[in-house]
Amino acid sequence: xxxEPEAYSIADLEREGHTHWxxxxxxxxxxxxxxxxxxxxxxxxxxxxxxPPGVAGIARVARPAYPDHTAWDPSDKHFxxxxxPENPRWMMVDIEHVETLPALVPLEVLRNNVLLEDxxxxxxxxxxxxxxxxxxxxxxxxRMART
DNA sequence: GCCAACGTTGGC
DNA sequence: GCCAACGTTGGC
Numbered sequence: 513x514x515x516e517p518e519a520y521s522i523a524d525l526e527r528e529g530h531t532h533w534x535x536x537x538x539x540x541x542x543x544x545x546x547x548x549x550x551x552x553x554x555x556x557x558x559x560x561x562x563x564p565p566g567v568a569g570i571a572r573v574a575r576p577a578y579p580d581h582t583a584w585d586p587s588d589k590h591f592x593x594x595x596x597p598e599n600p601r602w603m604m605v606d607i608e609h610v611e612t613l614p615a616l617v618p619l620e621v622l623r624n625n626v627l628l629e630d631x632x633x634x635x636x637x638x639x640x641x642x643x644x645x646x647x648x649x650x651x652x653x654x655r656m657a658r659t
Numbered sequence: 660g661c662c663a664a665c666g667t668t669g670g671c
Numbered sequence: 672g673c674c675a676a677c678g679t680t681g682g683c
Contacts, residue, residue, distance in 0.1 A: 538667095
C-alpha cells in the first residue's frame, strides 16, 4: 500500500496503531482491497512521492473491506457525488502497525535486486496505490531491510 | 464504440 | 517543474 508520507506516513501509523485506508478512488485498487485482502494479510507500507521513495514499514490487515464513508462527505478531498450510500462504490480496509523499518528500503535499491524484477511495484507504468505482493517478494524486501 | 481532452500518479 | 503512463469523461 502506498502513501505519500506528507499525507500519512509509517510514523503516523505507528503513533496511531491502526487506521482506515480511505480515499482510494481507483477501481483496480478497490478490487484488490475488496476481493483479495483478508484479516491477517501482511502489507508493505510504501512511501511514494518521497525523497527517496521506498518501503518504510510493515502493517497487517485488521478489518476486511467495508464502505468508505468519506465518499459521501462533501468536505472530504475524495468526495464522490455520484456514489449512492445505498450502493457503495468505494471501499476501504483497516490496517494496523506491525513494524517501522530501521531504514527505508529505497525504490532504487529494490530495482537493483534481480529477485524483485517481476514484482508488480517495479513494473513500468504501474501506479496503483494498492497492489498485490507475492510472498517471495515480500520476504526478499524484508531480508533487504534487515541487512 | 471510438477517441480526444483532461486529470492524476509518481519518479526523476 | 517535467513528463510518461494510465484512467476517466463526454461528444459524436
